[in-house]
Amino acid sequence: MNLGSLQDLERLNLEANKLGTNKSNDLSFLDSLVNSTHLSQLTIARNGFGGVLPDSLVNLSTALTVLRLDDNYMSGSIPLDVGNLVNLELIALSINMFSGKIPESIGNLFKLKELYMHGNYISGKLPSSIGNISELSVLDLKANMLEDRIPLSLGNCTKLQALGLQYNQLIGMIPEQLVGLSSLSRALYLNQNRLTGPLPLQVGNLKNLGLLNISGNRLTGAIPSALGDCQVLEFLDMHDNLFEGTIPSSLKQLKGIKVLDLSRNMLSGQIPKFLSELPLIEFLNLSYNELEGEVPTEGVFKNVSAFSIVGNMKLCGGNQALQLPACPGKVTGDQKRNHFRRTILPLVTSLPVILLFACVLGIIYRLVKQTNPVSIWQDEHPKLSYAELHKATDGFSSTNLIGEGSYGIVYKGILASNGQIVAVKVLNLEQHRADRKEEKDGSTNTQENMNGNVFRIEVCMASLFQLGLHCSAESPRERMDVKDVNLELRKIRNEYVGQLIGRANKESPLNIGTLPSRMQLSLDQR
Numbered sequence: 001m002n003l004g005s006l007q008d009l010e011r012l013n014l015e016a017n018k019l020g021t022n023k024s025n026d027l028s029f030l031d032s033l034v035n036s037t038h039l040s041q042l043t044i045a046r047n048g049f050g051g052v053l054p055d056s057l058v059n060l061s062t063a064l065t066v067l068r069l070d071d072n073y074m075s076g077s078i079p080l081d082v083g084n085l086v087n088l089e090l091i092a093l094s095i096n097m098f099s100g101k102i103p104e105s106i107g108n109l110f111k112l113k114e115l116y117m118h119g120n121y122i123s124g125k126l127p128s129s130i131g132n133i134s135e136l137s138v139l140d141l142k143a144n145m146l147e148d149r150i151p152l153s154l155g156n157c158t159k160l161q162a163l164g165l166q167y168n169q170l171i172g173m174i175p176e177q178l179v180g181l182s183s184l185s186r187a188l189y190l191n192q193n194r195l196t197g198p199l200p201l202q203v204g205n206l207k208n209l210g211l212l213n214i215s216g217n218r219l220t221g222a223i224p225s226a227l228g229d230c231q232v233l234e235f236l237d238m239h240d241n242l243f244e245g246t247i248p249s250s251l252k253q254l255k256g257i258k259v260l261d262l263s264r265n266m267l268s269g270q271i272p273k274f275l276s277e278l279p280l281i282e283f284l285n286l287s288y289n290e291l292e293g294e295v296p297t298e299g300v301f302k303n304v305s306a307f308s309i310v311g312n313m314k315l316c317g318g319n320q321a322l323q324l325p326a327c328p329g330k331v332t333g334d335q336k337r338n339h340f341r342r343t344i345l346p347l348v349t350s351l352p353v354i355l356l357f358a359c360v361l362g363i364i365y366r367l368v369k370q371t372n373p374v375s376i377w378q379d380e381h382p383k384l385s386y387a388e389l390h391k392a393t394d395g396f397s398s399t400n401l402i403g404e405g406s407y408g409i410v411y412k413g414i415l416a417s418n419g420q421i422v423a424v425k426v427l428n429l430e431q432h433r434a435d436r437k438e439e440k441d442g443s444t445n446t447q448e449n450m451n452g453n454v455f456r457i458e459v460c461m462a463s464l465f466q467l468g469l470h471c472s473a474e475s476p477r478e479r480m481d482v483k484d485v486n487l488e489l490r491k492i493r494n495e496y497v498g499q500l501i502g503r504a505n506k507e508s509p510l511n512i513g514t515l516p517s518r519m520q521l522s523l524d525q526r
Contacts, residue, residue, distance in 0.1 A: 004032030011041040015068070020049035022073045031056045041066040045092065052076030058084045068092040070116060075099070078122075083108030094140070095119040107132040114138040118164065121145055126165075131156040140164040142189060147171070150190075154178050162186035165193070166213065173197035174214070180205045191237065192216040199243075204229035211235040215261065218242060223262075228253040239263040239285065247272050254278065261285040263308065270294070271309070276301050287311045294318065294327045384415075389424050391416055396426065463492055 003012070012033070020026040026049040033039060039061040050073040058081040067085070070092040078098060082091075083105025089112060098120040106115075107129025113136060123145040130139070131153025137160060146168040154160070155177025163178075166189040174195055179188075180202035188209060195217040204226030206212065212233060219241040227236075228250025236254070239261045246269035247262065254260075258280050267289040275284060276299030284300050288311030295318025300306050304321045316327040384392075392413030393400050402410040402423065411424045467488050470480040480488075 001029050002032055003029060004035035006036055008038055009033075009036040010038050012036075012039065013041065013043040014047065015043045016046040019044070019047040020072065022048050022050035024051040026051045027054055027074070030054055030060075034059050037061050037063070039064055043068040044072070045069065046071045048072065049074060053079055055079060058082055060085065062087055065089045065111075070094045070096065072096055077101075078103055081105055085109065086111070088112055090114045090116075092116040093120070098122055101125070102127055102130075104129050106130060109133060111135055116140045118142040118144065123147060125149075126151055126170075128153045130154065133157060134159065136160055138162045138186075141168070143167040145169060149173075150175055150178060150195075152177050155181060157181070157183075159183050162188075164189040166191045168193055170195060174200055174219075176200045176202045179203045182207060184209050185232075187211040188213070190214045190217070195219060197221075199224055199227075199238075201226050203227055206230050208232055213237040215239045215241065220244070222246075223248050223251075223267075225250040227251065230254070232256060234258045234280075237261040239265070241265055243267060245269075247275075249274065251275075252277070256280055258282045263287040263289070263311075265289055267291060271296060271315075275299070282306065284308075291315060295322065295324065388415070388417075389413065392422065393424055460492060463488075467492075 003009070031054055033042070034056050040063050042060070042064060043066065045068045049069075052075060053069075058079045062085065064085050065087055067088060067090070071094070073096065074093075075097040077100035078093065080103045082103055086108060088109050091109075091112065091114070094116045095118070098117070099122065101124035102117070102122060104127045106112075106127060110133060112133050115133075115136065115138070118140045119142075121144065122141070125148040126141070126146055128151040130136075131151060134156065136157045139157070139160065140162070142164040143166070146165070147170065149172035150165065150170055152175050154163075155175060158181065160181055160183050163184065164187070170190075170193040172195065174190060174197070179200050182205050184206055185208040188206070188211070191213040192215070195214070197219065198221035199214065199219055201224050203212075203224060207229060209230055210232055212230070212235070215237045216239075219238075221243065222245035223238070223243055225248045228248065230236075231253055233254055234256055236257060236259070240263070243262070243265040244267065247267060249272060251257075251260075252272070252274035255278070257278055259282060260275075260278075261283075263285040264287070267286075268291065270293035271286065271291055273296055275281075276296040278299065281300050284307040287308040291309070291312040292314030293316065295301060295309060295315050297317075297319055301319060304319055309315055309318075309322070316325050318324055390396065392415050393411040396411055400412045402412050404410070409426050411426065413422045413424045414420070415422060467480070467485065471485055
C-alpha cells in the first residue's frame with residue numbers, strides 16, 4: 001500500500017501473477033502511486049484484480065506512456081478524466097467487465113498509438129473526438145455493446161493500421177472516409193454488426209490491406225469492382241449479407257488471396273473461371289447463393305474440402321464427388337454407362353422381339369390381303385419343253401431317280417444347253433386332280449381355316465409380348481438372361497415358321513428349280 005514511497009519508480013510490471021482477490025478494494029494500492037511522479041509504465045495485466053478503478057488513476061504521473069490493466073475482473077466505468085494522462089501511447093483495458101461509455105476526453109490523448117478495450121460491456125456511441133488522435137495505429141473495440149453509427153471523424157486517423165469494431169451493435173452505412181484510409185494495412189473488422197447500404201467504392205483505396213471482414217451485416221448492392229484493387233488482400237470475408245449481381249471479374253487481380261468467403265448472399269450468374277486460377281487460394285466459400293451453370297474442375301475446385309458451393313440449386317457438373325447433375329450437352333462417363341444400361345441394353349435385347357413382331361404383322365397382312373397366297377420360298381424357274389426335260393433325264397431313266405411321293409416322281413437331269421444340274425418332278429395327275437376336287441369341295445371351310453390361322457398368330461403375339469415384358473423390366477435383375485431370350489425366340493420361330501413351310505409345300509405341287517452343284521451331294525444323301 002506504500003509503493004508510492006518509491007518516488008523515482010519508472011516502471012512497475014506485475015503482469016501474469018495471482019495478485020488480487022476479485023474484490024472491490026483490490027486496486028486501492030494505486031492511490032499511493034500518485035507520488036511516483038516519474039512513473040512511465042504501469043502493467044498489472046493478467047491477474048485477479050477486481051473492483052472499480054479509483055479516481056486517483058487519472059492523477060498518475062503525466063509521464064505515464066503505458067497503462068495495461070487488461071485481463072482482470074475490473075468493473076465500473078472508465079474515468080471521465082482519463083484524458084489527463086496526455087502522454088499515454090498505449091491503453092489496454094480489454095477482457096474485463098467495464099461498462100458505460102467511452103469518455104469524450106479520450107480525444108485529448110494526442111500521442112495515443114494503441115487503444116485496446118475489447119471484451120467488455122462498453123455501450124453508447126463511439127465518441128467523435130477519437131478522430132483527434134492522429135497518431136492512432138491500432139483501435140480494438142470488438143465484442144462490446146457499442147451502438148449508433150461509425151463516426152466519420154475516424155477518417156482523420158491517417159495512421160490507422162488496424163481497426164476492430166466487430167461484434168457490436170453499430171448501424172448505418174460504412175463511412176467512405178473510413179474505407180478510404182490507405183493507411184489500413186493489417187486488418188479492418190466490421191463484421192457482426194447491423195451495418196446497411198452498399199460497400200463504398202473507396203474500398204479500392206485499401207491497397208495495402210491484408211484482411212477485410214464485413215460479414216454478418218445487412219450490406220446490399222453489387223460487389224464493387226474497385227475491390228480488385230486491394231491486391232495485397234489475403235483474407236476477404238463478405239458472407240451473410242445481401243450482396244447481389246455477379247462476382248466481378250476484377251477479383252482475379254487478388255493474386256495473394258488465401259481465403260475468400262462470399263457465401264450466404266444473393267449472388268447470381270456463373271462461377272467465374274478465374275477463381276480456379278488464383279494461385280494461393282486455400283479456401284473458397286460460395287455456398288447459399290443463386291449461382292448457376294457449370295462448376296470449374298481446376299485449381300481450388302480439384303479438392304472438395306477446399307471449397308463449398310452447397311445451396312446453389314442450379315449448379316451442374318464439376319468434381320464427381322459433388323454428385324451434381326450433368327450440365328446440358330455434357331454427359332459424364334458414369335452417366336454414359338447408366339444410359340447404356342437403362343436404354344441401349346434393353347433396346348438391343350428387345351430388338352429380336354421387335355423384328356419377329358414385324359414378321360408376324362407381315363404374315364397377317366399376307367393372309368388378309370392375298371386371296372391366292374403363294375409360297376414365300378417359291379422361286380422363278382426356267383421354262384423348258386418336254387423334249388428338253390426328256391433328254392436331260394435320259395428318258396426319265398431309273399438311274400436318275402431321286403425320290404417318289406404321292407404327287408409324283410423326282411428325277412435328276414443335266415440340261416444340254418448349259419450343263420446345269422436340275423431336279424425334274426413328274427406329277428401324278430390323277431392324284432393331283434383328286435386332291436384338287438377335294439380342296440374345291442372344302443372351299444366352304446376356308447374361312448374357318450383363316451380363323452384358325454389368325455388364332456395361332458394371336459397366340460404367337462401374346463408369347464412375344466410376354467417375352468418383351470421380361471426383356472424390358474426396369475430392374476436389370478428382373479430381366480431375362482440373353483441366352484434364355486434367344487432360346488424362347490428360336491422356339492417361337494421354329495413353331496410358326498414350321499407351319500408356314502408345311503403350308504408352302506402343300507400349296508406348291510409343281511416345283512422345277514435349279515440346284516447349285518454344291519448342294520447336289522447333300523440332296524443325294526437325303
